Amino acid sequence: MNGGGTRPALRPAQLNALARDLLEGSFPSIWVEGEISGLARPGSGHLYFSLKDERAQVRCAMFKGKAQWLRFAPRDGMQVLARGTLTLYEPRGDCQLLLEHLEEAGEGALRRAFEALKAKLEGEGLFAEARKRPLPRFVRRLGILSSPSGAVIRDIRSVLARRWPLLEVELLPVPVQGAQAAPAIIETLRAAYAAGRHDVLLLARGGGSLEDLWCFNDEALVRTLAASPVPVVSAIGHEVDFTLADFVADLRAPTPSAAAELLVPDRGEMRSRLQHLQARLRRRLDQAMERARQRADHAGLRLQAGHPRRRLERGRERTAGLRQRLQATQTARLARRQAALDALARRLAAQAPALRLQRLRQRLALLGNRQHTALRRGLQARLGLLRELGRGLHAVSPLATLGRGYAILQREDGQAVRAASEVAPGEPLEARLAEGRLRLRVDGAAP
Structure with missing residues (x-):
């Protein structure tokens, strides 16, 4: 109890949790340089040590997932540059630095120069994803900028030969380390651009320290890669190694062997796909041939139906039918008229005197002659028409x-x-x- 009344008290765990949240929220990932002291490496693979200078020290922890990628063996007394997040270990209330990266302090100046140049080029848009180009689906000619004597080029050639032997590979030998490496690579790149022989250029090198890979952080080299007229693939160092050439390249591969796999298809997969496409094409061709065969059969039947011989036969049959119909019509007409005349003659003979009967017979004979003449002329006209039809048919007959x-x-x-x-x-x-x-x-x- 006091004059201000009672206040709820925090438990130590609550206080430490609040302090940890405050530290982690106030400090972003930071770089700290100091001397390793009290290094401990338990069986778990984690690293525990302190970083100290002449006035203070800070506890550090690096878990196995990050520690296994270190390119050097830390030891007490070694000057190092560490990057990590400041936090609080709640069970003991210890402030500590949870490390993501650790390197020898000699690389500190290079690291700061790397970050400064990276920020500058990134601000200019050289690393933007929008400017990066996709690789060709099938690379015909590949130019590899690498050391001719290293294991890298042998690994790349081995993977390419196994996956896609059709690829034409041209080695463009360059130094990949040292002060003369960047100018030599720039000169070779410009010569490759001018030649215009390659579909893709691959820049490859094995692993190494930041200093070993420093030539790939050269500003002039990065700008030359950005100006490439063809896609550029970078495969520099191991998966954890990053250079400015990786950021500006159209594609970054974690290792040189992985770059070779990304550049070309697998011939086994391509063979299976081609066999599938061939089977589909064969089925389509068979279907098209069957449809064409059916159309040809139908056309043959139509041609046979329209053959001149068939047309001539149908014309003959029609002419014969017309002739028979005409003859039957004329015969029936003559029979009807003759029957009428005979009936008239019988009535006249029964009713008129002999003289009148004689005149009627004469008139009847005259009418009969006229009828016979008219019928003959009609038949001749019909026969003339039939002859004309016959000559027309004969003209088209073979x-x-x-x-x-x-x-x-x-x-x-x-x-x-x-x-x-x-x-x-x-x-x-x-x-x-x-x-x-x-x-x-x-x-x-x-x-």
């Missing part, structure tokens, strides 16, 4: 052509022969003439 000295060659099945290539030596044929037929046998076909 038999008229035969009358001029030509012949029709036919096989045994009655099909007409139109070309020498349709018959074979020794095949029996029949020649239809204007008068009669000849049996023939083919001696040989002229070319």
Whole structure:
């Protein structure tokens, strides 16, 4: 109790939790340089130590997932540069730095220069995803900028030969470490741009320290890569290594071998896909052939129905039918008129005197003659029309052509022969003439 009244008290765990949230919310990821002290590496693989200078120290922890990628062995007394997040270990209330990255302090200046140049180029848009180009679906000619003597080029060639032997690979040898590496790579890149021979350029190197890979952080080299007229793939170092060339490249591969797998398809998969496409194409062709065969059969039937011989036969049949109908009509008409005349004569004979009967008979004979003449003229006119129809049919008949000295060659099945290539030596044929037929046998076909 006090004059201000009672206040609820915090428990230590609550206080530490609040302090941890305050620290983690107030401090972003920070870089700290100092000397390792009290290094402990338990069986879990984690690292625990302090970073100290002449005035203070801070506890640090690095878990196994990050520690396994270290490229050096930390030890007491070593000057290092660490990046991590400030937090509070609640069970003991200790303030500690939870590390994400650790490197020897000699790389500190390079790291700061790297971050400054990265921020500058990123601000200019050189690393923007919008400016990066997709790789060709099938790369025909690949230019590899790498050391000709390292294991990297052997690994790349091995993967490419196994996955896609059709690829044409051209090694563009360059140094990949040292002060002269960046100018040499720039010169080789510009020569490759001018040659215009490659679909893709691959920049590859094995792993190393930040200092070993520093040539790939050269500003002039990064700008030259950004100006490339063809897609550029970077495969520099291991998966945890990043250079400015990786950020500006159109595609970054975690390792050189992974880059080779990304650049070309697997020939086994392509073979399976081609076989599938071939089967689909064969089915489509079979279906198209069947439809074409059906159309050809239908066209053949229509051609047979419209053959001149069939048309001539139908014309003859129609003419014969018309002639029979005409004759039957005329005969019936004559019979009806003759019956009428006979009936009239019988009535007159029964009713009129002999003289009148004589005149009537004369008139009847005259009328009969006129009727006979009219019928004959009508028949002649109808017969003339039939002759005209017959001549028209004869003009389109193949038999008229035969009358001029030509012949029709036919096989045994009655099909007409139109070309020498349709018959074979020794095949029996029949020649239809204007008068009669000849049996023939083919001696040989002229070319």
